[in-house]
Amino acid sequence: MSLRRVTFAMSTRHFIYTLLVGLSLASFSLAADERPVKRAVGVVLFPGFEMLDACGPMEIWGNLKDQVTLITVAKSAGPVVTAQGVEMVAQKTFADCPKLDLLLVPGGFGVKKLIKDEETLIWLKQRSAQVEITMSVCNGATLLAAAGLLDGRPATTNKAYWKMATKPGPNVKWVTQARWVDDGNMVTSSGVSAGIDMTLHVVSSLFGQRTAERMADEIEHDWHRDPSWDPFAAKHGLK
Amino acid sequence: MSLRRVTFAMSTRHFIYTLLVGLSLASFSLAADERPVKRAVGVVLFPGFEMLDACGPMEIWGNLKDQVTLITVAKSAGPVVTAQGVEMVAQKTFADCPKLDLLLVPGGFGVKKLIKDEETLIWLKQRSAQVEITMSVCNGATLLAAAGLLDGRPATTNKAYWKMATKPGPNVKWVTQARWVDDGNMVTSSGVSAGIDMTLHVVSSLFGQRTAERMADEIEHDWHRDPSWDPFAAKHGLK
CATH class of the missing domain: 1.10.287 (Helix Hairpins)
Incomplete structure (x- = not known):
């Protein structure tokens, strides 16, 4: 050589x-x-949160074990009573919650009290600024609106209590006819079970359509892929 | 006069x-x-239960506050870890659980261990004999089958893990194509989200169609009213 x-x-x-x-x-x-190997999904719990608002999405996030770490977080750690009366456990407090990549805010009658709670609103603002996507289900959007996070942006909320849910967000561009509204880093869904469809949409954006389809099939869920599918708007006189 | x-x-x-x-x-x-003013609905929790199997139905039972008392029950009271990693609280133990009118058994990977657990199987048998309707979601039916509660009766279970789920029930008349199977005092549903449709069906039987429709609309759920609606059977090669 x-x-x-x-x-x-x-x-x-x-x-x-x-x-x-x-x-x-x-x-x-x-x-x-930019693309964490395992994303931390934080789900905010509070007294009177609507169980399915949180548990529908958590079913999917929790099944993505290789891609996601699921964390329940509340003002105080420990049991938190749902609007349905049974309790779920918050693993972390606002103070000791690790860095999050995704944030999910459920609704429920407990929101009514929480929109006046400065500690919660400030925490939501701080965390929302740090995550890739902030998501809400039902009148979880009311909480985001009260924190000023939806000002000037399109968003949706539950249809059965539309007037009450949208009142604390006079500057939000509320969309009446929507299963969910994807506004980039802010994705809001309609009432309760709509959170499952929205979650599959976000999973599809982050991990691909095939993963989302697999998740839907695994839980035998009839995924509404069209964000404008919303028969409940008309049912509640919003169309 | x-x-x-x-x-x-x-x-x-x-x-x-x-x-x-x-x-x-x-x-x-x-x-x-015969028709208790307020029915006690007991939901069995165990380590590794599938969250949505239990929380979908509980969302509806918990919203029927005037008609239903919702009770979570497990071998030990306190936090029980779901298959998704977060925890729900069991309010009652097998021993101190009050008289139930309805019994709901969710599925999940935890079933695999539980089908060999005599204490659980005996408790299920005893309680099932006392209630109006025993319900299962997903491979919760595997547990009922292992307890001998489905022998000679039509039932369904989840489609994704059909072989594994039906194995402990060789004498069950398994129905492959079904969102749920109503066999009187024994109502079994297909996988995970099918539990919501089954619950609405049972609510309709007990409290009338109008109440069930109201419950579905309130949670903005696209209720599949036809028990033979089941695209997942074919997807998993069962048709």
């Missing part, structure tokens, strides 16, 4: 080595900064 | 009075013995 060939072979090897290290570092940096 | 007319008037009044008292007693006895 000539000296020239050896030099060439070495520099080629060096080039490939440098390339591989570079690529690996680049992908690591991408994974760490 | 002649004596005859007075006697007639008195006996008519006496007759009406007796009739009213009788009717009122009869309706009281019916209410107390």
